[in-house]
Amino acid sequence: MPMKNFIQKLISFIFPIVCSSCGADLPPLSQTRICPKCKENLPKIKGLVCQKCGISLPDGGEFCFVCRKNPKEHSFDKMRSVYSYKDNIRKLILNFKYFERTYLSKDFVSDMVETFKSEPAFKDIDLIISVPLNILRRLKRGYNQAQILAEGLSQALGKPQNARILYRKKMTKAQFKLTKQERRENIKDSFYVQNPSLLKNKTILLIDDIATTGATASACAKTLKKAGSKKVFVLTVARD
Numbered sequence: 001m002p003m004k005n006f007i008q009k010l011i012s013f014i015f016p017i018v019c020s021s022c023g024a025d026l027p028p029l030s031q032t033r034i035c036p037k038c039k040e041n042l043p044k045i046k047g048l049v050c051q052k053c054g055i056s057l058p059d060g061g062e063f064c065f066v067c068r069k070n071p072k073e074h075s076f077d078k079m080r081s082v083y084s085y086k087d088n089i090r091k092l093i094l095n096f097k098y099f100e101r102t103y104l105s106k107d108f109v110s111d112m113v114e115t116f117k118s119e120p121a122f123k124d125i126d127l128i129i130s131v132p133l134n135i136l137r138r139l140k141r142g143y144n145q146a147q148i149l150a151e152g153l154s155q156a157l158g159k160p161q162n163a164r165i166l167y168r169k170k171m172t173k174a175q176f177k178l179t180k181q182e183r184r185e186n187i188k189d190s191f192y193v194q195n196p197s198l199l200k201n202k203t204i205l206l207i208d209d210i211a212t213t214g215a216t217a218s219a220c221a222k223t224l225k226k227a228g229s230k231k232v233f234v235l236t237v238a239r240d
C-alpha cells in the first residue's frame with residue numbers, strides 16, 4: 001500500500017468523518033460533512049421567488065402576498081435563502097446552532113456563496129454583518145452561529161466582515177415562543193449600532209442561519225439604515 005493511502009486510512013481510522021445527516025462514511029479529511037446523496041435531497045429553494053423576501057413562489061409573480069400588500073413590511077432591500085427550513089436541513093441547522101456542530105459551517109457557506117452569486121444585486125456589497133445574539137445568550141452558547149457563517153463568507157467572497165457594529169439588547173425573549181405579532185413587537189427595538197461611521201453609505205450583507213417571518217432581519221436592517229447604511233441585503237441558510 002502506498003504510504004499516502006496508508007496514512008489516509010490511518011487518519012480516517014483515528015478520526016472517522018461521517019455524514020452529519022445519514023451517518024455514512026465520508027472520505028478521510030473530507031471538507032464537506034454532508035454526503036452527496038443527502039446534499040442532493042436537501043430542500044433547495046429553486047425557481048421563482050419573491051423579489052423582496054425571497055420566499056418561494058410556486059405560482060409565479062413578482063412579490064409574495066405579504067410584500068405586495070405592504071411594500072414597507074421589511075426594511076431590508078432583498079432577502080435570499082438557500083433552503084426551505086424543513087426535512088434534513090432543519091436537523092442540520094439545529095445541530096449547528098445548539099450542539100456545537102460548527103464544522104457544518106463549511107457546507108453552509110459554500111451553499112450561501114452559490115445563492116449569493118445567483119443574485120446580481122448582491123455583488124455591490126461593501127461589508128458583511130451577522131445578526132447578533134445578546135451577550136447572555138452568546139456567552140451561554142459559546143459562539144454565534146451567524147457570525148461563524150459571516151466569517152466564512154467574508155473569506156470566500158473576499159469582502160470584509162465586522163462583528164463590532166451591530167449589537168442586540170439583553171431583554172429579548174426567545175422568539176420561537178411568541179406569536180407573529182408578539183415577535184414583531186418584541187424584536188422591533190432590540191438592536192443598536194456602535195461605530196455608525198463604519199456604516200455610512202455602505203451596502204451591507206446581513207447574515208443569519210434561519211429567517212422565519214423576516215422580522216429579525218428587518219429590525220436589523222432598520223437599525224443599520226438609521227445609522228447610515230445605504231442598502232441592506234440579507235442572506236440566510238434557510239427560510240421557514
Ligand SMILES: [Zn+2]
Pocket residue numbers: 019020021022023024034035036037038039
Ligand atoms: Zn448522508
Ligand SMILES: [Zn+2]
Pocket residue numbers: 050051052053054055063064065066067068
Ligand atoms: Zn415577499
